Each structure stands twice: as C-alpha cells, then as structure tokens.
Amino acid sequence: MKSHGFGKLVTFLNKLEQEKISYTLAHHRDETIMVNVAVAGERWEVEFFEDGSVEVERFVSSGEINGEEVFSELFAMYAEPESNSVKLSQNTNLARKM
Numbered sequence: 321m322k323s324h325g326f327g328k329l330v331t332f333l334n335k336l337e338q339e340k341i342s343y344t345l346a347h348h349r350d351e352t353i354m355v356n357v358a359v360a361g362e363r364w365e366v367e368f369f370e371d372g373s374v375e376v377e378r379f380v381s382s383g384e385i386n387g388e389e390v391f392s393e394l395f396a397m398y399a400e401p402e403s404n405s406v407k408l409s410q411n412t413n414l415a416r417k418m
Contacts, residue, residue, distance in 0.1 A: 326368075328368055328372060328374060329353060329355070329368040332355065332366065332368070333355065336355075336357065341357060341359065342357075342358070343355050343356060343357045343358075344356045349367070351369055351370040351371075352367045352368060352369050352370070353367070353368050354366065354367045354368075355367075355368070361380065361381040361383065362378060362379065362380050362381065363378075363379040364376060364377070364378050364379075365377045365378075365379075
C-alpha cells in the first residue's frame with residue numbers, strides 16, 4: 321500500500337494546536353499541503369507531500385525594524401519591469417505626503 325503524508329500532517333497540526341502555535345494552511349504545488357507558521361522573529365513554511373515526504377523552509381528575522389521608507393526597495397525589486405518607474409514615483413510621493 322502507498323504511504324501517504326496525511327498522518328504526518330495531522331500529527332503536526334495536532335502538535336501545533338496542543339502548543340497553541342497558530343498556523344494557516346495553503347495549497348501552492350500539486351500533491352502538497354503547506355502549513356504556514358509565524359512565531360516571533362520567524363516564519364516557517366512546512367510542505368507535506370502526498371508520498372509522505374516533508375520540506376521545511378525557515379525565514380528568520382535579523383531583528384531589524386524599518387519604516388515605510390523601505391517600500392521603494394520592495395517595489396524596485398519585485399514590481400513588473402515596465403511599471404517600476406511609475407510605481408516608484410508614486411510611492412515616493414506617497415511616502416512624502418505621509
């Protein structure tokens with residue numbers, strides 16, 4: 321009989337609930353269910369595959385806190401190329417008004 325990851329997923333969810341750690345579920349890839357866990361200074365993406373395998377990716381904060389001035393970096397790095405200059409101009413103006 322084929323091994324399924326459902327048991328691992330349920331066990332993990334039960335442990336999160338027992339420890340009162342909040343989480344959300346998502347489905348971004350075929351044959352997986354993702355559990356997103358956010359705790360102080362960290363975010364975890366835990367993917368449970370249909371075949372029973374598990375992948376964990378952790379994002380750890382450096383502890384640095386920024387203000388809205390970093391919005392321009394966000395849009396410069398991740399906006400669609402053709403709209404970068406328009407969005408940056410709008411965001412700079414918006415930041416100045418605030």
